[in-house]
Amino acid sequence: MTRFFPVETSVLHSPAWFVPFDEFAQRARAAGVGTELDRFDPDGNVWVPQDTQAIRTPSAAIAYPELGRRRGAGAPAERFRVRFSAIGLAPLYPADGDDFDAAVAGVEFVATPYDDTTPPAVDSEPRVVRLLPSVAFPYGPGVRTIYGVVVDAATRAPVRNALVEARGVTIRDGIAWLERTLTDAAGAFRLALRWAGEPVTGPPPVQLFHLTATERPGRTGALDVRLPTERDVRHVIEIAEDPLAGSDHSHEQ
Numbered sequence: 001m002t003r004f005f006p007v008e009t010s011v012l013h014s015p016a017w018f019v020p021f022d023e024f025a026q027r028a029r030a031a032g033v034g035t036e037l038d039r040f041d042p043d044g045n046v047w048v049p050q051d052t053q054a055i056r057t058p059s060a061a062i063a064y065p066e067l068g069r070r071r072g073a074g075a076p077a078e079r080f081r082v083r084f085s086a087i088g089l090a091p092l093y094p095a096d097g098d099d100f101d102a103a104v105a106g107v108e109f110v111a112t113p114y115d116d117t118t119p120p121a122v123d124s125e126p127r128v129v130r131l132l133p134s135v136a137f138p139y140g141p142g143v144r145t146i147y148g149v150v151v152d153a154a155t156r157a158p159v160r161n162a163l164v165e166a167r168g169v170t171i172r173d174g175i176a177w178l179e180r181t182l183t184d185a186a187g188a189f190r191l192a193l194r195w196a197g198e199p200v201t202g203p204p205p206v207q208l209f210h211l212t213a214t215e216r217p218g219r220t221g222a223l224d225v226r227l228p229t230e231r232d233v234r235h236v237i238e239i240a241e242d243p244l245a246g247s248d249h250s251h252e253q
Helices: none
Strands: 005-006 019-022 034-041 044-047 052-054 078-085 089-091 105-109 127-131 147-153 163-168 175-182 188-193 196-201 207-218 219-227 234-239
Touching: 019 078, 105 207, 127 175, 147 219, 163 188, 175 188, 207 234
Parallel strands: 005 052, 019 127, 147 234
Antiparallel strands: 034 044, 034 078, 078 105, 089 127, 147 188, 163 175, 163 207, 196 207, 207 219, 219 234
């Protein structure tokens, strides 16, 4: 586990910059966030843990200054990945800008070699790494949540690290809202629903929420949840290969 070292001056060069972002609180967060750095070994086709120290900048970015600096800039570029952790939160991989895939285990980047006479070939840009509430997230009093599990539609096996989402718009002003979480090793999820869903005339009157679960592009599932009548139901979202085929919108008590 990497320890962070605060930096009061600018860093000369880092091949990657990361901004951890607490999505539930809607703010950047570096305190309490741990990282582990791995280097890809092409000969063994494995990721090898590194002891390179990360630093935390005054703007809450995490960087690896001078990674790739070596004598003679003719050496090949190297692949690295950073894995993030925080109590009660789960990192969403990859970083912003790429499609979600539950099999991705970190944010990858390339460190281009450089030295005092040959500057880095590529300038790095900060990448946002979103931290989503996990099953163990300590939601505050009054936060409405639902729970359930994501499974494979064919095998019924739990789907680990699946992305569970609910989207909608506020009733009063039509502003879009989004709630997201990730499943744990047992495929379980717990999702906050802080905004109102689509009103459905009763009896009894309910709010309708549309949930989706994604394992990777092309493997998704969907489920409609009605509150408050189904708040205490263990919701099951089935993931199938063809998203157009849908999933069995059923519940288990």
